[in-house]
Amino acid sequence: MIALHILAALFFLGLVLKETQAWGYKNGILHNSIWLEQAAGVYHRESRKGRYQLTYKEAKAVCKFEGGTLATYDQLEAARQIGFHVCSAGWFDKGRVGYPIVKSGANCGFGRIGIVDYGYRLNKSERWDVYCYNPNSKECGGVHTDQQKILQSPGYPDEYPDEQICYWHIRLRYGQKIRLRFLDFDIEDDTDCLSDFLEIYDSYDDISGFAGRFCGDELPEDFISTGNVMTLKFLTDSSVSAGGFQLEYIAVDPDQFSTNNTST
Numbered sequence: 001m002i003a004l005h006i007l008a009a010l011f012f013l014g015l016v017l018k019e020t021q022a023w024g025y026k027n028g029i030l031h032n033s034i035w036l037e038q039a040a041g042v043y044h045r046e047s048r049k050g051r052y053q054l055t056y057k058e059a060k061a062v063c064k065f066e067g068g069t070l071a072t073y074d075q076l077e078a079a080r081q082i083g084f085h086v087c088s089a090g091w092f093d094k095g096r097v098g099y100p101i102v103k104s105g106a107n108c109g110f111g112r113i114g115i116v117d118y119g120y121r122l123n124k125s126e127r128w129d130v131y132c133y134n135p136n137s138k139e140c141g142g143v144h145t146d147q148q149k150i151l152q153s154p155g156y157p158d159e160y161p162d163e164q165i166c167y168w169h170i171r172l173r174y175g176q177k178i179r180l181r182f183l184d185f186d187i188e189d190d191t192d193c194l195s196d197f198l199e200i201y202d203s204y205d206d207i208s209g210f211a212g213r214f215c216g217d218e219l220p221e222d223f224i225s226t227g228n229v230m231t232l233k234f235l236t237d238s239s240v241s242a243g244g245f246q247l248e249y250i251a252v253d254p255d256q257f258s259t260n261n262t263s264t
């Protein structure tokens with residue numbers, strides 16, 4: 001009996017490890033919903049006011065504003081099949097609502113995998129997020145895994161547009177850190193950076209790890225992440241623009257941590 005229990009426990013442990021391996025780390029990179037938020041031209045957007053605030057009409061306007069259209073069910077499913085996983089219901093084509101689930105979880109998708117489909121909504125005034133499709137995706141935001149890259153505000157070096165929300169998610173190899181270096185910086189200035197701002201999060205999302213909000217024309221100092229992930233959020237309001245920003249991120253390998261410490 002005891003042997004059987006041990007066998008069962010080992011079997012279960014095996015399943016858990018397999019699951020962790022499949023979902024957690026791939027090529028030394030931690031995968032989760034945030035990193036895979038944009039795939040096959042499909043991406044998820046929420047209102048500037050927060051989650052579940054867009055009527056069908058407003059959802060269409062969000063996609064159109066960025067040069068795209070509402071994603072169709074097939075586009076959403078195609079993206080899902082290559083790993084697009086978002087735990088938020090949004091409008092897509094023809095007034096349908098749902099969200100793509102790759103990995104089942106207790107808090108998301110009712111344990112199901114696939115497009116969790118709320119169907120065609122009769123009431124188009126219901127408020128959800130939105131799934132857009134734009135194969136020529138805009139330069140604003142995205143997921144970045146290169147070891148080194150220059151990121152800039154939309155339209156740079158021209159002035160950035162109004163009403164922007166951009167998320168850049170940087171994820172490098174497990175064990176690496178990310179060093180940010182600002183090259184140019186000019187964002188509409190106000191006392192608390194309430195109009196336009198760039199925020200840094202030492203985290204995989206913009207919920208935890210807040211590390212600073214910046215505006216004005218003073219170059220922010222270099223920033224080094226704690227782990228292998230970082231999020232940058234750029235938000236602009238409906239009036240007054242400025243030159244925008246350009247920054248470079250560079251991967252710092254574990255064996256460089258000590259070198260950097262002794263050389264500075």
Ligand SMILES: [Ca+2]
Nearest residue numbers: 196237239240
């Ligand atoms: Ca502004």
